Amino acid sequence: MADVDASSQKGDTDRSDWRRVSVLLPYPLGPYDYLAPPEMNLVVGDYVRVPLGPREVLGVVWGEGLGDVSAKKMKPVAGRFDAPSMPEIHRRFIDWVGAYTLSPPGTVMRMSLTAPKALEQPRGGVAFRRAQTLPDIALTPARRRIFDVLEERGTAAAQELAEAAGCGVAVVRGLADSGALETVMMPPRYPAAAFEPLGDGPTLSDDQVLAADRLKAKLGAGYSATLLDGVTGAGKTEVYFEAVAANIAAGRQSLVLLPEIALSAQLLDRFARRFGAMPALWHSDVGPAARRMTWRGVAEGKTKVVVGARSALFLPYCDLGLIVVDEEHEAAFKQEDGVIYHARDMAVARAHLGGFPIVLVSATPSLESVVNAEAGRYDRLYLPSRHAGAALPRIGLIDMRRERPPARRFLSPMLTQAVADTLAAGEQAMLFLNRRGYAPLTLCRSCGHRMQCPNCTAWLVEHRFQGLLRCHHCDHAEPIPTNCPQCDNVGSFAPCGPGVERISDEVSELFPDARVSLLASDMFQGFAGRGMALQEAIRQVQDHEVDIVIGTQIIAKGHHFPMLTLVGVVDADLGLTGGDLRASERTYQLLHQVAGRAGRAQRPGHVLLQTYMPEHRVMQALADNQREAFLAVEADERRAAAMPPFSRLAAIIVSGPDTAEVGQVARELARAAPRGEGIVVLGPAPAPLSMLRGLHRERLLLKARRDVPVQPLMSDWVNRVAIPGHVRVQVDIDPYSFL
Numbered sequence: 012m013a014d015v016d017a018s019s020q021k022g023d024t025d026r027s028d029w030r031r032v033s034v035l036l037p038y039p040l041g042p043y044d045y046l047a048p049p050e051m052n053l054v055v056g057d058y059v060r061v062p063l064g065p066r067e068v069l070g071v072v073w074g075e076g077l078g079d080v081s082a083k084k085m086k087p088v089a090g091r092f093d094a095p096s097m098p099e100i101h102r103r104f105i106d107w108v109g110a111y112t113l114s115p116p117g118t119v120m121r122m123s124l125t126a127p128k129a130l131e132q133p134r135g136g137v138a139f140r141r142a143q144t145l146p147d148i149a150l151t152p153a154r155r156r157i158f159d160v161l162e163e164r165g166t167a168a169a170q171e172l173a174e175a176a177g178c179g180v181a182v183v184r185g186l187a188d189s190g191a192l193e194t195v196m197m198p199p200r201y202p203a204a205a206f207e208p209l210g211d212g213p214t215l216s217d218d219q220v221l222a223a224d225r226l227k228a229k230l231g232a233g234y235s236a237t238l239l240d241g242v243t244g245a246g247k248t249e250v251y252f253e254a255v256a257a258n259i260a261a262g263r264q265s266l267v268l269l270p271e272i273a274l275s276a277q278l279l280d281r282f283a284r285r286f287g288a289m290p291a292l293w294h295s296d297v298g299p300a301a302r303r304m305t306w307r308g309v310a311e312g313k314t315k316v317v318v319g320a321r322s323a324l325f326l327p328y329c330d331l332g333l334i335v336v337d338e339e340h341e342a343a344f345k346q347e348d349g350v351i352y353h354a355r356d357m358a359v360a361r362a363h364l365g366g367f368p369i370v371l372v373s374a375t376p377s378l379e380s381v382v383n384a385e386a387g388r389y390d391r392l393y394l395p396s397r398h399a400g401a402a403l404p405r406i407g408l409i410d411m412r413r414e415r416p417p418a419r420r421f422l423s424p425m426l427t428q429a430v431a432d433t434l435a436a437g438e439q440a441m442l443f444l445n446r447r448g449y450a451p452l453t454l455c456r457s458c459g460h461r462m463q464c465p466n467c468t469a470w471l472v473e474h475r476f477q478g479l480l481r482c483h484h485c486d487h488a489e490p491i492p493t494n495c496p497q498c499d500n501v502g503s504f505a506p507c508g509p510g511v512e513r514i515s516d517e518v519s520e521l522f523p524d525a526r527v528s529l530l531a532s533d534m535f536q537g538f539a540g541r542g543m544a545l546q547e548a549i550r551q552v553q554d555h556e557v558d559i560v561i562g563t564q565i566i567a568k569g570h571h572f573p574m575l576t577l578v579g580v581v582d583a584d585l586g587l588t589g590g591d592l593r594a595s596e597r598t599y600q601l602l603h604q605v606a607g608r609a610g611r612a613q614r615p616g617h618v619l620l621q622t623y624m625p626e627h628r629v630m631q632a633l634a635d636n637q638r639e640a641f642l643a644v645e646a647d648e649r650r651a652a653a654m655p656p657f658s659r660l661a662a663i664i665v666s667g668p669d670t671a672e673v674g675q676v677a678r679e680l681a682r683a684a685p686r687g688e689g690i691v692v693l694g695p696a697p698a699p700l701s702m703l704r705g706l707h708r709e710r711l712l713l714k715a716r717r718d719v720p721v722q723p724l725m726s727d728w729v730n731r732v733a734i735p736g737h738v739r740v741q742v743d744i745d746p747y748s749f750l
């Protein structure tokens with residue numbers, strides 16, 4: 012290991028004059044004090060190995076020691092890693108996130124230590140060059156081509172060389188073994204390190220130039236927050252690319268945050284075309300080698316651009332100068348387990364601490380951001396029209412109370428006809444339904460038994476292609492039984508309601524000659540960044556090798572399908588049920604986003620929403636393209652109900668294996684609830700998902716005026732109640748999920 016070891020650790024060493032340092036460990040503990048061996052020259056932010064019980068663990072020097080333990084009892088730091096120390100701003104950010112979310116700072120720091128191998132000195136790769144004197148070997152055509160490539164490039168790695176010469180790697184290795192090639196060690200290659208010279212982007216429209224110039228003017232000029240708003244396809248991405256380009260040119264690092272699901276291959280391709288290099292990618296499925304190089308590249312300041320999911324916020328940037336949060340309204344930015352945080356909000360705090368600009372981008376901004384813009388806390392830039400005059404799609408409502416589909420079908424005659432017309436015109440249609448699987452409920456026709464998850468308060472969803480019933484909340488899956496577990500009847504199960512698989516069956520029957528593609532996250536080994544199969548499926552849609560695409564959320568975001576002119580939403584009401592505070596807002600955002608897939612190029616688009624509530628204000632706002640009016644009404648309602656963003660919420664979730672014990676703790680919490688001006692506490696009540704992964708759950712909710720500091724209230728509250736070992740109490744500041 013390439014770190015500095017403590018030279019003497021014997022017990023009889025005199026350490027009375029050794030400095031004490033406080034070391035933060037990636038656990039919900041401490042920081043703890045350790046003794047700093049003088050020869051290690053530790054500074055705050057250094058990554059160190061320290062003894063913890065019988066083990067040695069990784070930690071970060073967090074400050075000077077507190078000194079309330081006698082030196083005799085303290086253990087020395089075991090070693091220091093030869094890596095750039097964690098920057099002060101990053102340490103302050105970790106402390107800030109811990110304080111805001113009421114999480115121990117060690118748990119927050121853990122999110123920064125997801126590539127521990129990066130702390131060791133990075134190794135470069137092995138490359139080859141032509142030997143000075145060639146041994147006596149036969150010059151086959153392949154070998155000749157290898158020498159030609161080396162003539163041009165000087166050195167190249169085996170794989171690269173084989174590819175360029177159009178031969179196998181074995182040929183390269185053979186040449187090296189014969190002594191005709193020499194090996195050279197290459198310096199480590201960090202991702203997104205080489206951007207020069209930067210290419211030019213497309214010629215921007217006047218509106219785009221204006222917006223891009225405003226953003227560029229903010230670079231290097233301290234903290235600012237900007238809401239970049241504008242219809243889908245207006246060129247918001249092109250505009251923020253300009254800001255990223257300018258930030259690269261200034262030598263600083265940029266971070267583009269995206270909801271995991273929107274990290275599409277299309278965006279990366281676009282990025283590569285614009286910048287001549289791929290950005291560094293960061294999300295849950297990046298492999299260990301890339302993870303290590305990116306972490307280290309970011310820490311050393313070599314990696315200039317990271318495009319990533321919310322966890323990319325916790326990389327130890329040494330000179331971050333710009334954050335862009337694309338699709339800022341997405342609920343996926345909220346992490347719901349471990350440290351419960353909203354990446355958009357934490358990103359704003361990060362920009363504030365770092366003193367640089369942040370740009371929040373959306374065609375359907377969150378009410379939070381709109382209100383912040385109206386209050387003058389955010390600057391607002393607006394791109395009013397689609398690029399190159401592409402028209403916004405017409406949105407029509409299909410009243411399902413009148414336009415009834417045939418029995419056990421889900422597509423109305425009107426939508427079916429529209430699909431037929433679209434295909435006849437040689438164009439593409441998309442059918443959207445935000446529900447995976449075949450049917451959300453499986454019911455026994457003889458006794459009425461419903462197939463339920465054994466671990467959760469949830470129905471099992473039939474996945475016919477996999478032949479399984481699955482719970483969408485835990486990992487439970489079981490084969491579809493032949494007999495009803497209650498009445499033992501055979502073949503009595505009936506699927507109730509549609510999922511995308513069922514729509515796919517219906518479409519295949521209605522349009523037997525159409526080329527149909529079904530896209531849902533469970534059909535691939537993951538999302539675009541990792542799943543080659545999904546990338547390939549998207550490409551097929553893009554290149555018009557598919558006539559009808561059917562899918563869930565994963566087709567709603569970011570994609571640009573030039574031949575797609577019809578979007579049909581199978582169940583527009585789906586998100587409106589359930590008591591979520593943001594149900595209307597989210598439904599509007601999602602449907603607007605889906606609608607935005609239609610008619611992005613020359614051909615005008617058409618969107619049809621199947622709804623049983625055509626008079627609902629979400630449907631009306633979509634049909635009339637009245638976003639501002641919708642937001643105004645939504646804001647009025649929230650203000651009247653004193654709900655966020657006009658108040659603050661914090662939730663407590665009590666969970667455990669024993670109902671009685673969970674109920675007991677929840678009631679004690681209710682008794683200990685804070686009281687006072689501007690505070691209301693609701694609950695306890697069983698959570699809508701009253702059982703999840705085998706744990707019983709109760710919820711309490713605190714609602715406070717915006718000026719009430721919620722964190723101290725919450726931590727005092729939770730600390731007043733004794734919590735038995737197997738009951739868990741989680742605090743969720745600014746909750747987005749109420750399940």
Ligand code: ADP
Pocket residue numbers: 213214215216219241242243244245246247248249250398571
């Ligand atoms: P948004 O992010 O607002 O949805 P995009 O930046 O994705 O919009 O732009 C939509 C499409 O229009 C993309 O294919 C993009 O490359 C193209 N586009 C936008 N602005 C321009 C421009 N000024 N010149 C050429 N193409 C543009």
Ligand code: ZN
Pocket residue numbers: 464465466467469482483484485486487704
């Ligand atoms: Zn379950």
